[in-house]
Amino acid sequence: MRVFKFAPQVKLPPATRSSMNNAASTNRPSTEPIGQNHRADDFRSRDLRELCAGELPLSARLEPWMIDQIAGPSAHSLVNQYGSPLNLTFTSVMARNIDEINRVAQQRHLDFRVFFARKSNKCLALVDQAIQSGIGIDTASENEIRQCLTRDANPADLICTAAIKTDSLIRLCIDQGICIAVDNHDELAAIAELCQESSKTATVALRIGGFQHQGQKLFTRFGFDIDRDASIVNQLGSLPLSVQGIHFHLDGYDAGQRVTAIAESLRWINRLRESGHRPSFIDMGGGFPVSYLDDPTQWEAFLEQHANALLGRREPITYQNHGLGRHVADGKLLGESNCYPSYQSSTRSDWLAEVLDSKIGDQMVAACLQSNHLQLRCEPGRSLLDGCGMTVARVEFRKQNSEGDWLIGLSMNRTQCRTTHEEFLVDPILIGQDHHKEASISGYLVGAYCTESELISLRRFHFPNGIQRGDLIAFPNTAGYLMHFLESRSHQFPLASNLVIDQSGATSLDPIDQSTD
Numbered sequence: 001m002r003v004f005k006f007a008p009q010v011k012l013p014p015a016t017r018s019s020m021n022n023a024a025s026t027n028r029p030s031t032e033p034i035g036q037n038h039r040a041d042d043f044r045s046r047d048l049r050e051l052c053a054g055e056l057p058l059s060a061r062l063e064p065w066m067i068d069q070i071a072g073p074s075a076h077s078l079v080n081q082y083g084s085p086l087n088l089t090f091t092s093v094m095a096r097n098i099d100e101i102n103r104v105a106q107q108r109h110l111d112f113r114v115f116f117a118r119k120s121n122k123c124l125a126l127v128d129q130a131i132q133s134g135i136g137i138d139t140a141s142e143n144e145i146r147q148c149l150t151r152d153a154n155p156a157d158l159i160c161t162a163a164i165k166t167d168s169l170i171r172l173c174i175d176q177g178i179c180i181a182v183d184n185h186d187e188l189a190a191i192a193e194l195c196q197e198s199s200k201t202a203t204v205a206l207r208i209g210g211f212q213h214q215g216q217k218l219f220t221r222f223g224f225d226i227d228r229d230a231s232i233v234n235q236l237g238s239l240p241l242s243v244q245g246i247h248f249h250l251d252g253y254d255a256g257q258r259v260t261a262i263a264e265s266l267r268w269i270n271r272l273r274e275s276g277h278r279p280s281f282i283d284m285g286g287g288f289p290v291s292y293l294d295d296p297t298q299w300e301a302f303l304e305q306h307a308n309a310l311l312g313r314r315e316p317i318t319y320q321n322h323g324l325g326r327h328v329a330d331g332k333l334l335g336e337s338n339c340y341p342s343y344q345s346s347t348r349s350d351w352l353a354e355v356l357d358s359k360i361g362d363q364m365v366a367a368c369l370q371s372n373h374l375q376l377r378c379e380p381g382r383s384l385l386d387g388c389g390m391t392v393a394r395v396e397f398r399k400q401n402s403e404g405d406w407l408i409g410l411s412m413n414r415t416q417c418r419t420t421h422e423e424f425l426v427d428p429i430l431i432g433q434d435h436h437k438e439a440s441i442s443g444y445l446v447g448a449y450c451t452e453s454e455l456i457s458l459r460r461f462h463f464p465n466g467i468q469r470g471d472l473i474a475f476p477n478t479a480g481y482l483m484h485f486l487e488s489r490s491h492q493f494p495l496a497s498n499l500v501i502d503q504s505g506a507t508s509l510d511p512i513d514q515s516t517d
Ligand SMILES: *Cc1c(COP(=O)(O)O)cnc(C)c1O
Pocket: 117, 119, 120, 138, 161, 249, 285, 286, 287, 288, 379, 380, 381, 382, 383
């Protein structure tokens, strides 16, 4: 077996070199994000990011705990012990994100409740953190619910928004008194029938969709259609259901669309009340925006230069000039980027404030909800996990393809750092294994699936000090969706291990890796 020297290949300013491993725990709580006040960390992260950067750089926002992992001695030994890739999670950043969102609602004296959208990451440490922080959990499957109950979640703090609801799932919700977000007529009939069977009453929220926003109907596959299904309210009275609220979840990150949907939900609440129901909440779902980058100019430059490359005005910056959703026909750039917008100016709590301070008629949204005696619920996933995770993989080879492009082979596959988007547009970070400085190299990261399309990242990266077998590549900020949403065991590769790091830096395997579901 190969013996690694655990000396990080990083250049650090003298002031931070000695405190490298414990800077986060001594100077300040390591749940604070990197900002202009933390100049030492600023230096550290800039140097760390120099060893691997995109042709058009997209420098990742880093949390202090990530920098400690990258600059410290443990990453290589952890990957040796647990395999590649390895998912790292740090849950106290989630607690910080929850506090940040709650504060915005508190400032407006709003009755407000956050539910963590669990499908964004499978780790049970995050469920534990949600419970510890006193928030609810939005579940998308029977196993997700059962696992939450095993972690001692209160059933009243769960909501089930599963896209497909089997009898067995519905029975579990009815037995436990878990609120079901009802999506369609068949589901409603099944819930009613199973209630009658067990002589129980189901707790439900009506999921609605198809909102009219700025003259256009917002497309969705989910929920009762606000136009076509408006009469559903009249059919509910005879059913063994307690209708507790109105639910929606929209694609995208447009605050204005949420305001439109809340206004429509208020009309449904009124109709429910007129029919004798006693709904108490509107659930606005998730979609709180996240920024993966600090620098908006990097994002703008990337989009612009990528467009130029597609139009043949410059060298490609993606593998075989991949369009990431856009393409060129008749000399024109068509289509839209199918990537998460890595930089967004309004995120998490600012974005929520924008929604709450918008007007419905002449009343602010927050005041409108209060005067209607309604609780506002939300189900953020990605934005609660912002800053909570990092994925680390080992470099196994460098080679050239038939066209001479350099390929860097990683011990991981593309399902282990990917969502339904085309690409995760953030520069990874190189964690070298020694001080050996090689010739600079540029190339693409490829993975273990045996297909030509198996790229871990479609962007070309520069490695000014080279890269070699045994080095590590870290993908920052992967906890929201990137780790687990698409992960597969194709080729019989084992799934990645999930390691939880606590505030003291101690590590333990997440309990999900011991469960058999
Ligand atoms: C996926 C999902 C969420 C979470 O969305 P984010 O973009 O991660 O905040 C919330 N609610 C429902 C119903 C969902 O399907």
